[in-house]
Amino acid sequence: MRIVFTPDWFLGHDVLIDVFSFIILFLFFLFSIKGYRLNKNKRLLYLGIGFLLISLAELSVILTKFAIFYDTTLTQSIGGLIITYQVVSSLDIIYYLSFFFNRLFTLAGLYIIYKLPLKKLSGDIILVTYFIIIASFMFHQFYYLYHLTALIFLALIIRNYINVYLKNKLVNTKIFIIAMSLLAISQVMFVFSKISYLYVTSQIIQLISYITLLILIIKITKNGKTKQVKHNL
């Protein structure tokens, strides 16, 4: 069964979107770790781990799509008669493993980001881990199960960060909420990604979401240089 519903004309472009997403997520990871090294705030470390997991998930899917892209090109150049976007058997193991880890890491990362603003970080971890593994494992039978799970996590993240925004009234938090909302919309569309134009639309929405996150990074970096954050002075 196919898991990647990329239309042939879009193959390659979606890899570029994934590469861009990976870079943004990795930047967030680097920022979190830089912060943790400076003030030893463990929540920054967990945030960094969350972003790292999602960026690794993106990396695994980039490598797989890259393999599919080259495999397809090869098939086209050799035969020209049978053009198929099914993965040949030699790629099957890598294909399934990398998509499994893509799903697993993304859901785990989203769960960590969801948990961070909460006072209590522990609780229900075993249960949630179980469901994350199930959702990741079942992706090739029910591909939409992963997208629905991701959608639920994103909805919970949005709810939590709306609460954070109500307390801090920071534009940055609002930007993060917008980015997460766009990601949530893209997940809804991914559920119907068998329709090729919806797949492309969801990829474009995902790209806009990561551009929003890039704006957030630039804003944090610029503000840090020009503005003093007040500390009960």
Place this chain on the structure above:
Amino acid sequence: MERRNKLNIIYDILGVIQKRGEIKKTHIMYQANLSHNQMKLYLDELYKKKFIENTDSEKPLIKITKKGMDFFKQYAQVLEFEKTFGL
């Protein structure tokens, strides 16, 4: 009201100094909301870390160094990042 940790106090002191350019010790004490003893302790540490230095003028004034300014900017980014995520 949230208690300031050591790094936040250092950040506040550096913020006061960089805002004024050159500043007297007593002004740092009032503007960074510190006791005399606290201020002495923190300034000693900032001198040791080469985050601040005395000016060449006759008056006993303090200014921020490039190293101090770099730390200040980096820490401002981290604080902004933390606030964004409600950490």
